[in-house]
Amino acid sequence: MSDLEAVLAHVDVQAHDYVARLMEYVRQPSISAQRIGMDEAAMLACDIISERLGMEAELLPTAGFPCILARHGPIPDKPTVLIYGHYDVQPPEPYEAWLSPPFEPTIRNGRVYARGVGDNKAQHFAHILALEAWHTVHGSFPCNVILMLEGEEEVGSPNLAGFVREHRERLAADFVVISDGHLHESGQPVICFGNRGFVSFELHARTGSRDAHSGNFGGVMPNAIWSLVHLLGTMKNADGYITIAGLHDQVVPPSNRERAATDALPVDLGAVQSTLGFRAIDRPEDRPYYDRLMFHPTLTINGLHGGYEGEGSKAVIPATAFAKCDMRLVSGQTPEYVMRCVADHVHAFAPDVEFRPLQGTPPARTPIDSPYATYLIEAVRAVCGSKPLIQASLGATLPTHVFSTILGLPTFLLPFANADEANHAPNENISIDCFMSGIRISAALFAALGRSIRMTRKDPSHDPDNLRSG
Amino acid sequence: MSDLEAVLAHVDVQAHDYVARLMEYVRQPSISAQRIGMDEAAMLACDIISERLGMEAELLPTAGFPCILARHGPIPDKPTVLIYGHYDVQPPEPYEAWLSPPFEPTIRNGRVYARGVGDNKAQHFAHILALEAWHTVHGSFPCNVILMLEGEEEVGSPNLAGFVREHRERLAADFVVISDGHLHESGQPVICFGNRGFVSFELHARTGSRDAHSGNFGGVMPNAIWSLVHLLGTMKNADGYITIAGLHDQVVPPSNRERAATDALPVDLGAVQSTLGFRAIDRPEDRPYYDRLMFHPTLTINGLHGGYEGEGSKAVIPATAFAKCDMRLVSGQTPEYVMRCVADHVHAFAPDVEFRPLQGTPPARTPIDSPYATYLIEAVRAVCGSKPLIQASLGATLPTHVFSTILGLPTFLLPFANADEANHAPNENISIDCFMSGIRISAALFAALGRSIRMTRKDPSHDPDNLRSG
Ligand SMILES: [Zn+2]
Ligand SMILES: [Zn+2]
Numbered sequence: 001m002s003d004l005e006a007v008l009a010h011v012d013v014q015a016h017d018y019v020a021r022l023m024e025y026v027r028q029p030s031i032s033a034q035r036i037g038m039d040e041a042a043m044l045a046c047d048i049i050s051e052r053l054g055m056e057a058e059l060l061p062t063a064g065f066p067c068i069l070a071r072h073g074p075i076p077d078k079p080t081v082l083i084y085g086h087y088d089v090q091p092p093e094p095y096e097a098w099l100s101p102p103f104e105p106t107i108r109n110g111r112v113y114a115r116g117v118g119d120n121k122a123q124h125f126a127h128i129l130a131l132e133a134w135h136t137v138h139g140s141f142p143c144n145v146i147l148m149l150e151g152e153e154e155v156g157s158p159n160l161a162g163f164v165r166e167h168r169e170r171l172a173a174d175f176v177v178i179s180d181g182h183l184h185e186s187g188q189p190v191i192c193f194g195n196r197g198f199v200s201f202e203l204h205a206r207t208g209s210r211d212a213h214s215g216n217f218g219g220v221m222p223n224a225i226w227s228l229v230h231l232l233g234t235m236k237n238a239d240g241y242i243t244i245a246g247l248h249d250q251v252v253p254p255s256n257r258e259r260a261a262t263d264a265l266p267v268d269l270g271a272v273q274s275t276l277g278f279r280a281i282d283r284p285e286d287r288p289y290y291d292r293l294m295f296h297p298t299l300t301i302n303g304l305h306g307g308y309e310g311e312g313s314k315a316v317i318p319a320t321a322f323a324k325c326d327m328r329l330v331s332g333q334t335p336e337y338v339m340r341c342v343a344d345h346v347h348a349f350a351p352d353v354e355f356r357p358l359q360g361t362p363p364a365r366t367p368i369d370s371p372y373a374t375y376l377i378e379a380v381r382a383v384c385g386s387k388p389l390i391q392a393s394l395g396a397t398l399p400t401h402v403f404s405t406i407l408g409l410p411t412f413l414l415p416f417a418n419a420d421e422a423n424h425a426p427n428e429n430i431s432i433d434c435f436m437s438g439i440r441i442s443a444a445l446f447a448a449l450g451r452s453i454r455m456t457r458k459d460p461s462h463d464p465d466n467l468r469s470g
Numbered sequence: 471m472s473d474l475e476a477v478l479a480h481v482d483v484q485a486h487d488y489v490a491r492l493m494e495y496v497r498q499p500s501i502s503a504q505r506i507g508m509d510e511a512a513m514l515a516c517d518i519i520s521e522r523l524g525m526e527a528e529l530l531p532t533a534g535f536p537c538i539l540a541r542h543g544p545i546p547d548k549p550t551v552l553i554y555g556h557y558d559v560q561p562p563e564p565y566e567a568w569l570s571p572p573f574e575p576t577i578r579n580g581r582v583y584a585r586g587v588g589d590n591k592a593q594h595f596a597h598i599l600a601l602e603a604w605h606t607v608h609g610s611f612p613c614n615v616i617l618m619l620e621g622e623e624e625v626g627s628p629n630l631a632g633f634v635r636e637h638r639e640r641l642a643a644d645f646v647v648i649s650d651g652h653l654h655e656s657g658q659p660v661i662c663f664g665n666r667g668f669v670s671f672e673l674h675a676r677t678g679s680r681d682a683h684s685g686n687f688g689g690v691m692p693n694a695i696w697s698l699v700h701l702l703g704t705m706k707n708a709d710g711y712i713t714i715a716g717l718h719d720q721v722v723p724p725s726n727r728e729r730a731a732t733d734a735l736p737v738d739l740g741a742v743q744s745t746l747g748f749r750a751i752d753r754p755e756d757r758p759y760y761d762r763l764m765f766h767p768t769l770t771i772n773g774l775h776g777g778y779e780g781e782g783s784k785a786v787i788p789a790t791a792f793a794k795c796d797m798r799l800v801s802g803q804t805p806e807y808v809m810r811c812v813a814d815h816v817h818a819f820a821p822d823v824e825f826r827p828l829q830g831t832p833p834a835r836t837p838i839d840s841p842y843a844t845y846l847i848e849a850v851r852a853v854c855g856s857k858p859l860i861q862a863s864l865g866a867t868l869p870t871h872v873f874s875t876i877l878g879l880p881t882f883l884l885p886f887a888n889a890d891e892a893n894h895a896p897n898e899n900i901s902i903d904c905f906m907s908g909i910r911i912s913a914a915l916f917a918a919l920g921r922s923i924r925m926t927r928k929d930p931s932h933d934p935d936n937l938r939s940g
Pocket of ligand 1: 090119154423424
């Protein structure tokens with residue numbers, strides 16, 4: 001029996017206890033947006049780590065809620081993995097939509113239902129339990145591990161970059177693993193090498209000091225909604241192409257390996273269509289499914305409001321209207337440059353419309369041929385019997401750039417949750433199978449790292465040029 | 471002293487009494503939209519007409535609130551004028567914005583303040599008092615008069631066309647005078663020969679069964695707001711031209727006389743700009759001011775709503791959005807044809823967007839060389855000392871087509887109210903000077919008709935071809 005086999009056998013025996021302890025962990029509310037239960041949750045996570053892992057967890061302050069940091073090692077010549085998770089959860093509202101209360105964890109049909117169980121408590125708890133199992137069975141870990149949990153992920157990680165800069169030395173690792181999000185919709189495990197970035201902004205049109213009568217002034221008084229309609233029409237055309245000058249200049253097209261990996265991803269458009277209830281896919285029509293989510297920036301109107309909203313008609317020319325928009329950025333794009341392109345465009349096409357920049361997060365992309373990926377792939381294969389899917393990027397945005405850009409580390413998303421975890425929604429859940437599988441994959445990852453020798457830092461996967469070269 | 475001079479001298483003597491009686495008349499609420507005071511107001515108007523004019527006013531039922539009809543004559547060989555007004559008023563809300571309660575008429579600075587005093591009670595009451603003055607001074611009227619008051623003008627006159635069709639014989643007249651609206655902004659009296667028509671409709675986009683996350687599905691799930699933005703962009707371009715196929719086909723350009731009259735209208739764009747607080751006039755930029763309100767159809771977005779409306783940003787792809795629109799129609803256009811053009815356009819450019827037609831009212835236009843206009847011009851000159859301005863059309867919409875199209879009669883708007891009457895708004899008012907001047911102009915109009923001999927009905931101004939020939 002190998003070291004890993006002994007750990008996995010122990011995990012199997014402990015399964016019932018692990019689920020019970022997970023339920024205790026998620027019973028504690030930790031709603032960062034509402035400042036509910038945060039201190040207690042942070043203490044609880046510290047205690048869990050410090051009590052049984054042989055590590056000392058520290059609660060480190062930020063300008064917001066504290067971060068938890070724990071470190072094992074260093075064992076010379078062994079690689080160091082930085083595991084990042086978050087102990088805060090989304091607000092549970094609407095309560096009435098929950099079949100069981102969000103902070104009274106309940107098992108139904110092989111799943112644990114509770115707010116935050118999928119996003120992100122069961123996922124980083126799986127890593128904690130894998131470490132505990134290694135420590136219990138062998139009295140030590142096979143590699144170096146840094147555990148880091150933040151308490152503000154659900155409110156946009158406003159202090160994460162500062163924290164990482166400040167504690168750069170204590171976070172010295174070889175690569176980063178983030179277990180958040182979910183398995184591929186097909187049920188297969190997946191490793192994501194990055195995610196899209198994000199900018200958001202508002203457009204405000206004011207064409208008069210008050211609304212006017214459409215009969216008395218129709219043809220004379222300009223209309224704020226028409227201003228926005230015509231401006232927006234210059235930003236993305238009816239064929240779906242973003243037409244803002246310069247916006248695509250930074251975009252790094254997929255490398256040959258990213259291209260090949262993407263083409264190998266299973267696609268079930270029909271399932272997405274029936275979940276979301278749309279007929280035709282968004283324009284442009286000639287793009288492969290995953291290219292839309294990985295390799296092309298988007299321009300989404302999140303909301304547009306102006307003028308009369310009630311029943312029947314009201315003969316009014318609206319003097320004010322606003323649009324809220326976001327864009328998803330792909331590899332190579334920076335929020336600063338994109339925001340400037342949009343600002344310049346608005347200024348050129350509708351100088352009277354006010355452009356209000358909101359937030360920005362850079363995209364992140366780890367080279368798909370990063371040698372550290374082999375450890376993750378090996379771990380998944382050891383537990384699941386087959387290789388994970390390889391996904392160059394998520395469509396959504398995570399604070400990954402903090403690790404990949406500020407720390408310059410290869411960063412991987414290794415999600416454990418089921419695809420229907422309902423994160424950010426009522427009846428959030430994790431399947432017990434997925435949770436247990438996450439513990440096993442984490443344990444196998446530590447084993448794989450333990451069998452290896454630390455690579456030198458001048459590995460090509462750390463070279464920023466590699467990110468750009470395609 | 472002429473017959474008219476005797477009447478005008480009597481009017482001067484009665485001025486104080488007339489204002490007091492106007493205040494009694496407007497004290498009675500008659501809010502058609504809220505079904506408040508309608509019966510009492512109709513009875514009151516009937517009594518006023520029947521008691522002192524030597525006419526018998528009848529209350530005639532409709533499917534809604536009744537119409538009041540009174541007729542003097544026929545005196546053979548004398549022309550018959552049909553005077554149309556409405557005894558219903560707009561809802562007075564918001565009450566707190568009124569300096570004196572809307573149904574407690576109050577005099578301040580030479581004006582009577584009350585809901586409905588300008589729109590339309592003082593204006594048709596001026597005609598009633600002019601008739602009363604003629605009857606009191608001379609024991610008879612110099613011409614034939616039909617008085618008609620409806621009770622549903624402020625809710626869109628839903629039963630007016632049916633009423634006019636049903637009582638066609640009793641409404642047999644030579645021409646129609648409607649005293650509603652206000653003097654020209656310059657303070658000069660004005661005669662309007664028509665008004666724009668109206669259609670309203672809604673556009674509803676649904677691109678999915680629920681909103682989706684802009685990261686997880688941006689580029690995949692179509693966006694309902696983008697659907698509307700791109701559709702609307704095909705309906706009117708950024709230069710301000712309506713680009714719906716066929717929409718201008720019916721438009722009758724102004725005749726030479728309409729052109730000349732329009733060019734003679736005084737324009738104070740600066741005053742309009744400072745009232746409404748806009749900088750540049752609406753596009754296209756190269757149109758004369760009154761052409762915009764008379765000779766060009768408009769397409770106004772009254773409201774557009776979809777997606778997130780709250781503070782900050784929400785990363786959502788909206789699955790639904792709607793726009794409420796109206797169009798103002800000009801001479802020659804029919805609501806049915808225009809509605810079909812819009813429906814066809816929506817179907818061609820955005821077959822997934824639902825087109826919901828709402829209301830339609832045809833435009834109305836009396837030939838600017840109608841011989842009946844001379845009576846009105848004469849009356850204004852007799853009282854004011856100068857000719858009125860001649861305006862081919864109002865920008866707004868009135869139910870004038872019922873008289874000009876269904877009855878085929880030349881129809882004129884002869885407004886008495888001050889330009890700042892604040893109709894449909896708090897602190898509605900009429901200046902006592904305007905009210906008294908209205909009584910005098912009405913008396914002078916009857917005098918002018920009394921001096922004339924009835925024209926034959928085959929007068930060219932009744933010929934529908936004349937409307938189209940330009
Ligand atoms: Zn989350
Ligand atoms: Zn009105």
